[in-house]
Amino acid sequence: MDLKETLSVSIDALRANKLRAMLTSLGVIIGSASIVLVVTVALTSRKFVISQIEAVGANYVWAELVRSTEKAQPLSYELTPEDMQAVKDTIPAVAHVAGTSDLQTSVVAQGVVRPVTLIGVTTGYREIRNLVVFRGRYLDSLDMETRSKMCVITPQLAKRLFGQDNPVGRELHVGELIFTIIGVFNERVDTFGLSDIQTETVLIPFGLIKYYTNENTLKVLDVQAATAEDVSRVQRQLTQLLQSRHPSNAEYSVRTLSSILTAAKDISLALTVVLIVIAFIALLISGVGIMNIMLVTVTERTREIGIRKAIGAARKEIMYQFLTEAFLISGGGAVLGILIGLLVPVVVQFFLPGNLRVPVSPWSVVLAFAVSCSTGLFFGYLPANQAAKLQPIESLRYE
Secondary structure, X not given: OOHHHHHXXXXXXXXXXXXXXXXXXXXXXXXXXXXXXXXXXXXXXXXXXXXXXXXXXXXXXXXXXXXXXXXXXXXXHOEOHHHHHHHHHHOOOEEEEEEEEEEEEEEEEOOEEEEEEEEEEOOOHHHHHOEXXXXXXXOOHHHHHXXXXXXXXXXXXXXXXXXXXXXXXXXXXXXXXXXXXXXEEEEOOOXXXXXXXXXXXXXXXXXXXXXXXXXXXXXXXXXXXXXXXXXXXXXXXXXXXXXXXXXXOOOEEEEEOHHHHHHHHHHHHHHXXXXXXXXXXXXXXXXXXXXXXXXXXXXHOHHHHHHHHHOOOOHHHHHHHHHHHHHHHHXXXXXXXXXXXXXXXXXXXXXXXXXOOOOOOHHXXXXXXXXXXXXXXXXXXXXXXXXXXXXXXXXXXXX
């Protein structure tokens, strides 16, 4: 019996028990769809998290003084604008350097008082923190040099103080100073709590923050490496530079997003492996189901097997027929499961933000089909072998 005839006989046998074949393949459908969906979800979440972190600044390095809670630290420990200038002059792989100093205060606009975070920033802060100005303009170099009483605010604060009105050009009272709002800004992406920018924040030129703190010091020293490959070197050189410019007892925390990026990738990989193992278990259970149903089928078709052997069918042909049936059940289920797994991301894409894409890995499709078919053939071998071993005379006498 050639391959075409074997396939035809197997299809006819499955047609005779359509409901049984469909229910048997249900586990394979679920398992193969799960593999495709699990890999798709893992890739999407991994891509989203990594893009968010990289948008914050994959080349971002920042330094802060580690403050002791037990006693006050000398002023010589504090970071200063001179440290910022030294970074510019001595670390060649640095693209931008900025410094900030902040304090909690309150602002008054149109008779409304709001608690805010007031941050004094230097030139380069916008480039490092990926700030987007969608109304008005940002603080320019002239504002920084002349210490002009200009400020930019977050959209949340603008809405709180002015509602739907345009805040650009309005006045903002911060203590005894009156600032003119020249723009409304926001961070390009969420910063996972790593930013000093809060929902209601006012940015002013760094030179003016001294009016409130009476200190010419930086709370955070922000550095942007020229490339992602330079981050570790910049981090090391920045640590050495700060240690050389301050007393030996001063301790500084110099951090990057690389560790968070690596952790996100590792967590994504671990979750993907766990979910794929769960999908494999579903396929394993479906394989046991295929084996049980095929054993029942062999028992029901014992006389048929005896007749075929009596007219000359070889053991190999009987085995191939039952293996083909198992392959059709698992392969058909795999195709349906893969189609479901591909359809779900297409539908879900319509409900996701425009900048988020759901990537489908071709390898997940190949893996789902290969594993599903292999499961069917592996668990179908025992019933097929049992059918092939039946003796013609005993089979013909079976009732």
